[in-house]
Amino acid sequence: MPTIQIGRAEIAYDLRRSDCATERRITVTPGHVEVMALASDNDDDIAGFLDRKRQWLFNTMRDMERIAASRHAVPRFMTGSKIPYRGRNMPLTVRRTDAERANITYRNGFIVDLPHWTGGDPDQLVASELRHWLKQRARRDVLDIAADLGKRFGLVPRSIRVADLAHGWGSCGPEGNVLINWHLIFAPRKVLEYVVAHELAHLRHRSHGAEFWGYVATLLPAWEGAKAWLDAHQAILAAEFLAR
Structure with missing residues (x-):
């Protein structure tokens, strides 16, 4: 698994290439980082992208660790919550991305991708996006x-x-x-x-x-x-x- 060095931290990530993607993307979930690259990207393209996102990735990882350490129970609208939908309680996964807007997908559960500008406590934004969806x-x-x-x-x-x-x-x-x-x-x-x-x-x-x-x-x-x-x-x- 490839890694990126940020200060003293060495962060491992999964690299995925997409033929359909029109832009590169980093997705952060608790304990996991995924980098989506364009199908045409070479190693230098990916390295340059990660270098530009170095500070954002470091801050996002730090925020997620801080939230996890300060929570004694699963938050209402964070990964691990259950959202009622068509008579069933479906799992919720909340991810941090470097995108400008929040996005929701549904695949046997709700996946909410938060934009890069989201603060440390995203419950209200996740709830609002889910309600709209x-x-x-x-x-x-x-x-x-x-x-x-x-x-x-x-x-x-x-x-x-x-x-x-x-x-x-x-x-x-x-x-x-x-x-x-x-x-x-x-x-x-x-x-x-x-x-x-x-x-x-x-x-x-x-x-x-x-x-x-x-x-x-x-x-x-x-x-x-x-x-x-x-x-x-x-x-x-x-x-x-x-x-x-």
Whole structure:
């Protein structure tokens, strides 16, 4: 494994070359440093890049060691935390990079790459980035579910969007404007499908009478199991992310 000498410290790193990369990148996680180089880079290119990043790498390694030494428990939004997502608690990995912006990827867990300017306690930034990512994913899922139901059953709301709702999981206004609570991204997908189907059913039946529930069953035959899950978990689901 190659190393770089910074003062008295000798830092080992994994070197990876990428045919797709358009810029070089250093990623730092607890106990591990990875350098991503361009496929065309030679040894001098890599050495020059590391020399330019020498001070940043030293400061980042020092900050991570200081944070690890001062923490007696896993922070809320640091490597080792669990983030609820579609009914499961998925692992979180937080990495330091030399990038200008934070970035989130999802591969059987959340990976948050922090920008170089992040301070010593990144909880707030990680939480903000995750919240934005989850809201966007909730919006995409809701639109996909609504589009499928609309295509099959001719249900076209005037508008549909996700939002923070103080009460309830969804609503359908008299003019056909549908709102869905983004916190449903923490529940299994079948639960989100149920809430979207429930609100779209109000385009045909405003009240919760027998005709309404019969129509919900037409839209989503397995709605009862999803509703039961939501009824059983709604007290903790609403605060699942905010309490972390």
